[in-house]
Amino acid sequence: MKVLVINAGSSSLKYQLYDMTDESVLAKGRVERIGMDSAILVHEPTDKQDVTEVSEILEHTTAIRKVVDILTHPEHGVLSSISEIQAVGHRVVHGGESFSSSVIVTPEVKKEIKRLFDLAPLHNPAHIMGIDAVELNMPGVPQTVVFDTAFHQTMPAKTYMYAIPRVLYTKHKVRRYGFHGTSHYYVSHQAADFLGKPMEELKIVTCHIGNGGSVTAVLNGKSFDTSMGMTPLEGLMMGTRSGDLDPAIVPYVMGKEGLTINEVNSMLNKHSGLQAISGLSSDMREITQAMDEGDRNATLAFDMYEYRIRKYIGAYAAAMNGIDALVFTAGVGENAALVRERVCEQLSFLGIEFDHESNKVRSGDNRRISTASSKVQVLVIPTNEELVIARDTYRLIEENGK
């Protein structure tokens, strides 16, 4: 069975095509700048040359049509007909309390994802556009949705409730949901395999640090607490998101600067984090380069960023009464050796013996960056949310066919 995995964002759409007979990736790619003056499609077939196309792509329906066209292109394609794709699996960021596992898309499922627009305004509307675009361009192909929130549905009430009037939970479902669950699930299982221990016996802290970032306490295989909250804004300092702050700052700044709700939301989500403090960039590569050149704002941004990660690791070690393994993943976690080093070098009190040499090794494999005898094993595990989505999709379609 061939499965197409889609991660639709508001102005981008990433795709990966799997052959599930051996879980091989036939092609992957992305469309960026949807709705802007010129969009760009980057298509990377596994056994052929990469191609880049620039054209006007005003909405997701056109983006999916371009993806379908390139996947079946006589020269760059990897399929003779689009009918070879038997299922499409989507990443959906917010599943609220309605979904604790992946499901096949039905009109009711779409309705529920739409009901959650308010809770993930940057993400869920784009996912619905992606699902609708597939319906139009690939009619009749079953679709599934895999939620970022699903893995965190095991959190106990004491970690997911906010200390505000209860009616806000009962009436408006204001609570912690947590995100990047597919990634935290995948890397924690990979870590258990790497260590050769059963998940049920491990206390793991997983740090998914990419453009967005979150830390999760995985206790005996289940999410126990996580740093993102009702929305993907809480917790760590991120590329453009503030993460934790005193909630009183919001009404104060709104009053002082005369900001609307939309403006303050946009400030905290899109104009804060590394970008705001460095005044330079949301990208860790540019931050570390500027640090090397002596830029003090970039240095402060970096220091704040790594300090927050360290604070959460300490908090979750306390939450679980110790940790057996610490995992780094996603764009920053997999690539930024300096972030890992700075986070870990002051965690020796937890029993971390950091291995500076193995930390510097560049590799796409699961690897250890502590000494083998370290009480807490520190690992780098490249995440693979797409593979989890493809596997769930394959399983659901197989089960449904029986």
Ligand SMILES: Nc1ncnc2c1ncn2[C@@H]1O[C@H](COP(=O)(O)OP(=O)(O)O)[C@@H](O)[C@H]1O
């Ligand atoms: N070689 C690298 N060194 C340091 N940071 C990197 C490197 N490559 C990527 N990053 C960081 O990873 C981020 C992207 O992470 P990623 O997990 O791909 O994000 P997303 O999936 O949210 O788009 C970039 O913004 C950048 O900060």
Ligand SMILES: CC(=O)OP(=O)(O)O
């Ligand atoms: C939920 C979330 O923050 O996702 P991303 O990191 O892809 O923006």
Ligand SMILES: [Mg+2]
């Ligand atoms: Mg991501």
